[in-house]
Amino acid sequence: MGAATLKVVLCCMFPISLPADTLPRGANWESGEEVSDIPRTFRWGVQRPNLLRYNRVEGFSIGVRAQFRPQSALGPISVTSTARLGLADLKPILRLDFTRETIQERITFSGFHELTAIDERAGHFNLGNSISALVAGRDDGDYYRRSGASLEWVHPTMEQSSLRIRAFGEYHRPATIETDFTIWGLIKDNLEWRPNIGVDEGWFLGGSLEISSKWGTDPLFPRGGLLVSVEGAAGTAEYARADLLGSLDIPIFSDTRISLEAGIGTSLGDLPRQRLWYLGGPSTLRGVTPRALGGNKFFRVRGEVARSFSFGDVSLFSDGGWAPYSGTLGWDTDGPLFSIGSGLAVLDRLIHLDASWNLGDPGVFTGGRFRFHTYLDTVPF
Numbered sequence: 234m235g236a237a238t239l240k241v242v243l244c245c246m247f248p249i250s251l252p253a254d255t256l257p258r259g260a261n262w263e264s265g266e267e268v269s270d271i272p273r274t275f276r277w278g279v280q281r282p283n284l285l286r287y288n289r290v291e292g293f294s295i296g297v298r299a300q301f302r303p304q305s306a307l308g309p310i311s312v313t314s315t316a317r318l319g320l321a322d323l324k325p326i327l328r329l330d331f332t333r334e335t336i337q338e339r340i341t342f343s344g345f346h347e348l349t350a351i352d353e354r355a356g357h358f359n360l361g362n363s364i365s366a367l368v369a370g371r372d373d374g375d376y377y378r379r380s381g382a383s384l385e386w387v388h389p390t391m392e393q394s395s396l397r398i399r400a401f402g403e404y405h406r407p408a409t410i411e412t413d414f415t416i417w418g419l420i421k422d423n424l425e426w427r428p429n430i431g432v433d434e435g436w437f438l439g440g441s442l443e444i445s446s447k448w449g450t451d452p453l454f455p456r457g458g459l460l461v462s463v464e465g466a467a468g469t470a471e472y473a474r475a476d477l478l479g480s481l482d483i484p485i486f487s488d489t490r491i492s493l494e495a496g497i498g499t500s501l502g503d504l505p506r507q508r509l510w511y512l513g514g515p516s517t518l519r520g521v522t523p524r525a526l527g528g529n530k531f532f533r534v535r536g537e538v539a540r541s542f543s544f545g546d547v548s549l550f551s552d553g554g555w556a557p558y559s560g561t562l563g564w565d566t567d568g569p570l571f572s573i574g575s576g577l578a579v580l581d582r583l584i585h586l587d588a589s590w591n592l593g594d595p596g597v598f599t600g601g602r603f604r605f606h607t608y609l610d611t612v613p614f
Contacts, residue, residue, distance in 0.1 A: 274300045284317070287363040289372045289426045290348060291319025292412035296326075307333055319348075321412035324378075339387040346380040348408060351430060351507050355516040361609035369607075370415035373514040373523045375430035377507045378406040393447040400440045401466075405507060407432040427522060433505035435469025449482075452490075457481045464508075472502035476510070476531075488542075494535040504529055512554040512570075515606040519552050520572025520589035522604075531556035532569075537576075545579035552589070568593075584609060 277284060277297040284296035296317030303310055315328040326348060332341045350357040357374025366372035381403035388396045410426055418424040441464040449456030458480045465473035476498030484490045496517075498510050512518045512533055513525035533554035539546045555569035574589030587606040 273302070283358060284315075285363075286358050286360075287367040288357070288374060288376065289366060289410045289412060290322060290376050290408045290429065291324075292321025292414065294319040294326075305333075309334060319411070322409075324348075337388065339385075341385045341387075342382070343385070344382045347378070348376050349379050350374045350376055351511065352516065355514070356609070359609060361607070365607060366415070368416045370417050370424050370426065372426065373516075375511070375524060376408045377430065377432040378408050379403045380406075393450075395445050397443040397445075398440070399443075402436070402438045404434075404436050405432055405505070406434050430507060430524065432507050433470060435505075437466040437468045437470070437505070439464065439466025439468075441465075453484055453487070455481065455483050466508075470503045470505050472500060472504045472508065474498065474500035474504065474508065474510070474529075489538070489540045492535075492537040492539065496533050497531070499530040510556055512556050515585070515587065515608045517552075518554040518570060518572065519550070519574060519587055519606060520591040520604050521570055521593075526554055526556040526570060528556040539576075539578070545577055546582060548576045548578065550574055550576060550587075550589075 275298070277295070284298060286294050288294070294317050296315060298313065298315045300314075301312045303312065311330075311332045311334070313330040313332065315326075315330075317326045318324075319326075326346065328343065328345045328347055330341055330343045332339060334340075352375075355373070356362065357372075357376075362373055381401060383399055383401040383403075385397065385399040387398075408429060410429055413426070415424060441462065443460070443462040445458070445460045447456070447458040460478040461475075463473070463475040476496060478494070478496040480492070480494045482490055482492050500510070509527050509529060510531040511524045511527035512531055513521045514523040517533055518525065531554065533552070535550065535552045537548050537550040539548035551571065551573045553569055553571040570591065570593040572589045572591050574587055576585055576587035578585050585606070585608050587608075589604050589606065591602045591604070
């Protein structure tokens with residue numbers, strides 16, 4: 234089974250109700266009466282991986298999602314409502330999205346009352362992190378609660394490029410750890426979660442701009458990508474932050490390649506704790522725990538040499554990163570951190586198994602010298 238096939242399976246498991254996964258046009262959900270010509274879909278839990286998740290705040294969280302596509306003078310419109318409940322915290326999560334989408338642009342107005350992660354690019358609500366948290370007691374995400382509304386405009390300027398502009402008004406609140414259950418915890422006593430991040434509570438009104446571009450599709454030739462993002466807000470705190478990420482994949486033989494990745498970020502003003510830059514974990518700095526480094530700016534690099542075999546890709550890699558901790562965070566980790574390791578990627582690099590060694594101080598905030606990561610593909614853009 235190839236990666237493309239597996240992705241289809243993961244995204245389309247267990248269709249509900251009717252064969253086409255879409256209720257008949259004009260059929261009432263409960264009675265079957267003809268009411269309108271509005272296409273509708275309904276999904277829950279295991280039908281979509283992102284509707285069933287596990288983390289140390291919610292425990293098991295099960296969601297339902299309904300989508301309507303009414304006729305409108307504004308063009309193709311979709312209305313999507315999502316609700317979920319964590320079995321540990323018992324706090325409902327609600328989201329409502331109104332989207333108008335064409336070939337050239339997508340405009341979405343959203344209202345939300347939800348749990349979110351401090352690094353939305355890392356995919357901490359995805360299947361890989363949920364399995365790691367449930368089985369091994371390793372939740373790489375850090376979470377806070379937000380309520381508010383946003384307006385987003387996305388323009389795909391080219392086939393592999395996009396421009397994203399978002400305006401938002403949000404109220405941020407802390408999230409606490411509400412469960413201590415893991416499968417590994419049934420075997421090993423005194424297994425404890427990593428603490429969740431503290432949050433500067435309050436209102437934030439602002440906007441963000443994100444430009445992404447990828448080039449190259451042939452694996453026999455160099456491929457690369459670039460992501461630029463800027464965010465600013467006012468309210469309880471006034472701040473602006475920006476970062477630049479780049480990646481390059483260079484084939485040196487038909488079955489061997491070199492992959493390079495680098496990122497840099499900075500900020501102005503009084504960043505709330507949930508918007509500082511943090512490094513650590515498989516998406517940024519392998520070999521150390523999440524938030525091993527953090528502050529109002531950062532720099533990180535990653536290099537990897539990989540060779541393809543019939544069973545998958547075997548790699549040797551090294552990661553490095555630096556971020557100056559703010560004194561308000563409560564611990565001292567000076568200077569950059571580096572790690573080296575080896576990995577195995579299977580199913581067209583969809584699933585990664587990495588063993589890494591921290592070359593810095595194996596203190597409490599880096600979690601020791603050795604770490605083993607299992608995760609799904611976490612390409613940041």
